[in-house]
Amino acid sequence: MVDPPNAAPPFFADGGPALYAWMRNARDNTPVMFDEASQTWKVYRYEDAHRVLSDWQVFSNDMCRIMPEHGFTRGNLSTMDPPEHKQLRGVIAQGFTPRALADLAPRIERIVGELLDAVEDRTEIDITRDLSYQLPLNVIAEVIGVPRGDRGVLYRTADAQLALTCENPADPDFVGGVQKAMGELQSYLGQELVPARRRDPQDDLVSKLATASLDDRSLDDEEVVNFTVLLLLAGHLTTMSLLGNMMLTLSEHPGQLAELRADRSLVPGAVEEVLRYRPPVPEGGRVTNVEVELAGATIPADRLVLVSLISANRDEREFPDPDRFDIHRPANPQLAFTTGIHYCLGAHLARLEAKIALNAVLDRYTDLTFTGMQWYESYSLCNPKRLTFEVRRP
Template sequence: MADQSVAAPPFFADGGPALYTWMRNARDNTPVMFDEPSQSWKIYRYEDVHRVLSDWEVFSNDMCRVIPEHGFTRGNLSTMDPPEHKQLRGVVAQGFTPRTLAQLTPKIEELVKELLDAVEDRDEIDIARDLSYQLPLNVISTLIGVPREDRGVLQRTADAQLALTCENPTNGDFVVQVQKAMEELQAYIKELSAERRANPQDDVISKLATATVQDRSLDEEEVVNFTVLLLLAGHLTTMSLLGNMMLTLSEHPDQLAEVRANRDLVPDAIEEVLRYRTPVPEGGRVTNRDVELGGTVIPANKMVLCSLISANRDERKYPNPDKFDIRRDPNPQLAFTTGIHYCLGAHLARLEAGIALNTILDRYAEFTLTGLEWYPTYALCNLKRLTFDVRRT
């Protein structure tokens, strides 16, 4: 097998243009390639990415075969295939129903107002620190059932995750870093799940702690791992969406003005942000057998990393893909992936983003970008700092 590896892609230091140029070249010349540093096959075109994410029988979600054991696999929905995946997803999906989200809406509105009230006396605000980080942390904690006074443990784990810079998920040292970052949160969730098993409440962790899957109860490790996954995914990915949304709209003042004048455009603007600045760079799978993709044969039992960023910028799928266009239609973006592993919290993320954007537009007549800084992590496209000068309505 020929070595098809090429130089690593640039990061977001320039806001993305160098990365997007690199990925256009990859789509044109090496759309399916073996990447030596990560020991994985990288996929860059929309149709190939869509196929990998859709075909779970060929492209498995069970990555335990290629990632060293790290104590975070059992009960982790992101490493499961059917039938276990469907059954466990069905249990937790009860916490993400339209009825549950409707009941959560006033709480989200209250949280956004509370967070912005806390910086009411400032002419410059940091959206990344003061809103994007805090809002989803508190929303997902409420949904899961983590009391407000205990949320510091999630914050410390999230900070440790955001500090991870290694881009090779099969690297043993990286796995150790991940495990160390999560140990405190796992220990806390272990205690909380035992409490909920004995005294269930109306929250997701209680549903997991008392659930029956395949005629058996979930054990402690499964409940802990699944809850940790939900907490981190529900916090960090939505954090990314919120920051990216405010940055992108500020860069396109004409379209921001359209959204301000017509709030019916808010959902379309959010969808275009998800395409234009995708929160999660890659989605991983493992081949169950040798498979041909894009004219290249990928052997069995190999990690496949689909570039969601590149797929969402593929000129074969989208006219003028590097243009931000809130009226883009259709917009079948893959930010939340697709198929049976479609992001469970996608509707919640959209809800939070919509409430946050509407509240900001109501409160501020103008906001002018003054500075930004990206987290140096390959796992998420997240802003560490995003400051604006603001003028109130």
């Protein structure tokens, strides 16, 4: 029996089935609802989610005005609207062009190879620990320009971020925890890396930010640091979730995994279907600029709206047979990376890492037998904390 739609949704600890059933009920009965516990409006249908994520004039990305002060505002692209958003995004987009990603591909392949070499003597590997946690952190560190010897601070910040759990992103204790987790990273960037790149620019994104000009002014250190923190966290945690979810989901569908082994041209479609089936981030947040009606509900101005990316990606109104995983799905306008002007800047990099990692795993192991897993107890990520496989090599 499905809980009534006004009850709290179940946690993701079972991998999703209870939550998916709850969300189907919500889509049918309360597609837009006010959640008393978090004091936020929740959106569950694809059509409404697409509107919220696309219409920045009504649904603003500037959530700072209704959330507690967290010292992570200036230079944070994820809290900006046009025209500032367009200007700063244009600077960063230089690091994510097709040419830049093509140049990065051999480096990603090298990192994947090094990580798998490190566990070559094991008959059981933990995909999360041995691959999906480390790969995107090292890739985004190379894109940004963090030297290998300095990456310990990135690991400590990521570990602290992953330890945070909260249902309400506006909760002062949660905001304080986030700020504490980022403190060491901000200090390293502001006191060491950014000043070094101002003195001696390199071919990396921190150098591009440190030397950029917006409206005939340079970005100050706080702006450069905050945007770099955003890139590091988003570039690491989101892709980590994608990689873990990809390996878990394919292990649950051995027939389709066998198809991928036989025909690698199916890999891109498989990555897209994983993004739909198990999006790495559960929700996307916006703030209403004006009172607005959505699916029959009236949302006042200056209210936090949380779009369920999980629910939107399983909306039967948009996706036929949405609970079926299908790497051959012909049309897949999934919202895992949201949409509109705030579409994830690193989406193509995440896809590239997933494709390279999957091909490398299939090349190296002739068989992967699932042996166990544990989910992160987090409301901000949907991915395994531990995901183990017994592996067989040629």
